[in-house]
Amino acid sequence: MLYPHNTLIIIDLQDYFNLICQLSVKMKIKYPKVKFDSKQRVYVAFYQNNKRYRLFNGSKINSEIYPNSYPISKRMEMGHLLAAKVYQFLISDLTLEQLQVSDYIKPNMTDKDYLTVALNNKLKENYTKKYKYMLKFISDKLIFQLKDSTIQSSHIKNILSTYNSESTYNTYRLRLGSLINEAKKIGMTSNPMEEIKSKKIKAKLHKPYSNIKEMLDEIKLFSENLHLCCLMTYGCLLRPHREIRELKWRDFSEDLNFINLSGNRNKSGRNRIVPVPSYVRDVLLKGEPDHNIFSVRPQPLNQDYFKTLWGRFKKQTNLLEQEQTLYSFRHSGAIEIFKRTGSLTILQKAMGHSSINVSLTYLRGLEISDLKESDMPMV
Secondary structure (H helix, E strand, O other): OHHHHHHHHHHHHHHHHHHHHHHHHHHOOOOOEEEEOOOOOEEEEEEEOOEEEEEOOOHHHOOOOOHHHOOHHHHHHHHHHHHHHHHHHHOOOOOHHHHHHHHHOOOOOOHHHHHHHHHHHHHOOOOOHHHHHHHHHHHHHHHHHHOOOOOOHHHHHHHHOOOOOHHHHHHHHHHHHHHHHHHHHOOOOOOOOOOOOOOOOOOOOOOOOOOHHHHHHHHHHHOHHHHHHHHHHHHOOOOHHHHHOOOEHHHEOOOOOEEEEOHHHOOOOOOEEEEOOHHHHOOOOOOOOOOEOOOOOOOOOOOOHHHHHHHHHHHHOOOOOOOOOOOHHHHHHHHHHHHHHOOHHHHHHHHOOOOHHHHHHHHOOOOOOOOOHHHOOOO
16 A cells, blocks of 8 residues: 555656756756947847857747837847847747747758748848848849759859959858858758858058148038048048948037047947047037937938948049049048157057057058168168
8 A cells, every 4th residue: 555655756756856957957047138239239148058149139039029120228128028038938948940940941942942041031130231132132143043953162153253352252252151051050951162262352552642632622512521521531530431420419529629439339449539620620510419410310321321422423523543542531641640740659549440550551652761871780
């Protein structure tokens, strides 16, 4: 009579032990962290199977939470809601790979099928419109070439061979690599990228201007916005396409003598305080603190705005020489600072560079004698 009773107890204890083991494993799962990136986008960071993940939205865990579709002031709150969903997912014993694969894998899938699924996965991510456009463009070219064959390195080489520019070649190589890596995650066995190497980019010389005032005067007649951008690229040594384009009036001091540029908005990642020369202040008309200085609204103009304007200006001017670009104003400003101060340290600080070696590249257009007669051997 006692034996069966004891057996029941043993079974109950075993079940209890298994439950405790499961709970202890789940208790070791760390709660996801919510953070901002350099572009003020919220993401949830966590580890699964010793691999680090960052989710900017809930699409990968079948959640409809998209924190970065909200105003910046609301994003952190929505990020914590996403973190709670991620934690529920983590303790459910599923992995991201299992979730993605189970939704799409079918018998007898071709490489074309895998790439199509991979593209759809990537387009759900929180990438820029430009990135998604490029990804779809290059994916369509690859899928058109493939038809029903297995993907080979020759397919990749054929596509990339159409790009003469080293930087364009490397950009599309990265996009193809990203797409193929996603396809491999969901089961594609082909790996055509192993033989495809990036091209070494030749350093581009932004030839400095010898006629700064004449050039700026002509640009002012063409576009006041482009004129202000060029003026600040030269006079404040800021980078045009993000640092200048994204400036708001609150970034300026009350008297407009300084610009306070936060680390998440410049290439070096460091906070910078930049003096504003009087000839720049003379053309500034201060607006609402939260307004962009060009768009006159909180949102900046599109990221290709100055690139497009510069392209139009190039077509109608006779002043530009070969290798002179929008960035040539920054190079010209760098040379002017070095001529006036003779200090690489001051130049480095003005440019916001992390290394003096980077600053030296801006002096390529200046013939500087490193040696003086007194440095030479004596008889």
